[in-house]
Amino acid sequence: MKKVIVTLALLAFFGITSCKKEAKLEESTADTTAVAVDSSKAEAMVDPDPTDTIPAGSYGINSSSLKTADLIRLTLKDLYKDDLAKNFIDDNSKKFIFFEYDLNEDGKKEILVGLTGGYFCGTGGCTQLLLDDQGNVITQFSVSGNPVVIDTNKTNGWKDLFIYSGSKYRIVKFNGKTYPSNPSMQPELKVTPGDGLPRALDFEHEPYAWFKF
Structure with missing residues (x-):
């Protein structure tokens, strides 16, 4: 019975750890994507002629x-x-x-x-x-x-x-x-x-x- 309890505890621990890693990976990927999008927007918004009033x-x-x-x-x-x-x-x-x-x-x-x-x-x-x-x-x-x-x-x-x-x-x-x-x-x-x-x-x-x- 003790072995069963220990086994279940280990499985639960690794399951929680895996979920945390996946969450961090998703968060990291989202941050990278956001930076890429922001960079693209910044490049697109460069004004080729800042001396005029044209957006x-x-x-x-x-x-x-x-x-x-x-x-x-x-x-x-x-x-x-x-x-x-x-x-x-x-x-x-x-x-x-x-x-x-x-x-x-x-x-x-x-x-x-x-x-x-x-x-x-x-x-x-x-x-x-x-x-x-x-x-x-x-x-x-x-x-x-x-x-x-x-x-x-x-x-x-x-x-x-x-x-x-x-x-x-x-x-x-x-x-x-x-x-x-x-x-x-x-x-x-x-x-x-x-x-x-x-x-x-x-x-x-x-x-x-x-x-x-």
């Missing part, structure tokens, strides 16, 4: 990646390094916006970059860049306005662009290697681009983060 979560997903901004920043610093060293580029011109979009449907997003300020803009428009996903320059557009509208039609495997230049929308087509650098020399689009088409660099109507380089 952190209001920017478009294609125009606010800090990683993409860093890539563009390196490209711009290298592309304009001589004039930067000579202080030819004023502070207002050291700002940019961007819009990522897969123009040739190869699974990699190209990057349209909009520049501003007296160094990059004149009466005819501003300089815009098209980069690949590694930050290499595909096209450097001159006298270009916003937005850049992306058409559904493709030429040589790349989407046609409608760029506002010379007071008109111009049809800008890929020639196999690049897009024409001066949109004002391209054919005029006779109609207003449809509302259903993606509009890149449309900072006047959509929340865009401005980055510094």
Whole structure:
């Protein structure tokens, strides 16, 4: 009888110990999950442009990646390094916006970059860049306005662009290697681009983060 009582006591002890361990494990797992969720929320709430009044979560997903901004920043610093060293580029011109979009449907997003300020803009428009996903320059557009509208039609495997230049929308087509650098020399689009088409660099109507380089 004593052996039976001892056996039952041991089983009860180990059962209670096991329950405590499981409870602690569940509590530990819950804490870890909570930390991961909190970390994810904190990362998502990083404001890419704290200089404006736009809430952190209001920017478009294609125009606010800090990683993409860093890539563009390196490209711009290298592309304009001589004039930067000579202080030819004023502070207002050291700002940019961007819009990522897969123009040739190869699974990699190209990057349209909009520049501003007296160094990059004149009466005819501003300089815009098209980069690949590694930050290499595909096209450097001159006298270009916003937005850049992306058409559904493709030429040589790349989407046609409608760029506002010379007071008109111009049809800008890929020639196999690049897009024409001066949109004002391209054919005029006779109609207003449809509302259903993606509009890149449309900072006047959509929340865009401005980055510094």
